[in-house]
Amino acid sequence: MNDDRTSPAGRRGPLSTHSVFGAPCWVSLTSRDLKVTEEFYSAVLGWQWRPVRLGDPFRIALAGGRPVAGIAAVAAMWQMAVAWTPYFAVRSANETVSRAQERGGTAAVGPISLPPGRGALLADRDGATFGIWEGELFTDWENWRTAQPAFIRLHTRDAFDAAIFYGEVFGWADPEGDCEVQYEGGEVVLRNGGHIVARIVSGALGSAPDPAIRPHWQVHFAVDDVEACARAAELHGGGVLATHGSEAVLRDVDGALFTVTARPVPR
Secondary structure (H helix, E strand, O other), rough: OOHHHHHOOEEEOOOHHHOOOOEEEEEEEEEOOOOHHHHHHHHHHHOOEEEOOOOEEEEEEEEOOEEEEEEEOOOOOOOOOOEEEEEEEEHHHHHHHHHHHOOOOOOOOEEEEEEEEEEEEEOOOOOEEEEEEEEEEEOOOHHHHHHOOOEEEEEOOOOHHHHHHHHHOOOOOOOOEEEEEEEEEEEEEEOOEEEEEEEEEHHHHHHHHOOOOOOOOEEEEEEEOHHHHHHHHHHHOOOOEEOOOOEEEOOOOOOOOOEEEEEEOOO
């Protein structure tokens, strides 16, 4: 957990998931080798690192001094898949898990207490994995959203069915929340506070770089030079699976997939 939580007004203090509930609030990677993972992402995305209270296998990735992601080198130890996972802010981990299970989802881990919060690892009814987090945020949400993660995209079989599932689980239609769901350009788009934070698109098997890939959440990181990131990934043991104009789908040294997206040029 990061200790530099700062409010949008500049006052120091914990920021709760209640302030952005229903929106993605963090991303985390499970890997096999911490040193190899650090070297790869330092070369490709320019990240720096710092330890966290959870112990040696865990690190916080920093971009420009700001926390952007968590790394857990526990894939082999805990027999978990190597993958990037988005976490959504919730008011109650217990209630969210119950809602997901009632709608055909499954709970793989938790809810468990990880002070100063509680988390769980879930899968939707098509098998796409995602996490939930209740408690203090890892960093100021607005800073995290703009530091490097651009958004997350769910590749699934039926975007409308998935939108109904996540909408009911996370309360996207809650009048007290800031989330807004719309259909734009063939995708379901989730906004929070006016910002696009997630997209849901149909056709996971047909449009994925690997046709065997099942429905999954893909994390997009905003970068200044997509081609340079792709070259660095290949030079440091990863690979390039596909390029689509201003973005590229990359594979890290352990096989985890992620996307780099060109950062919008400031006006």
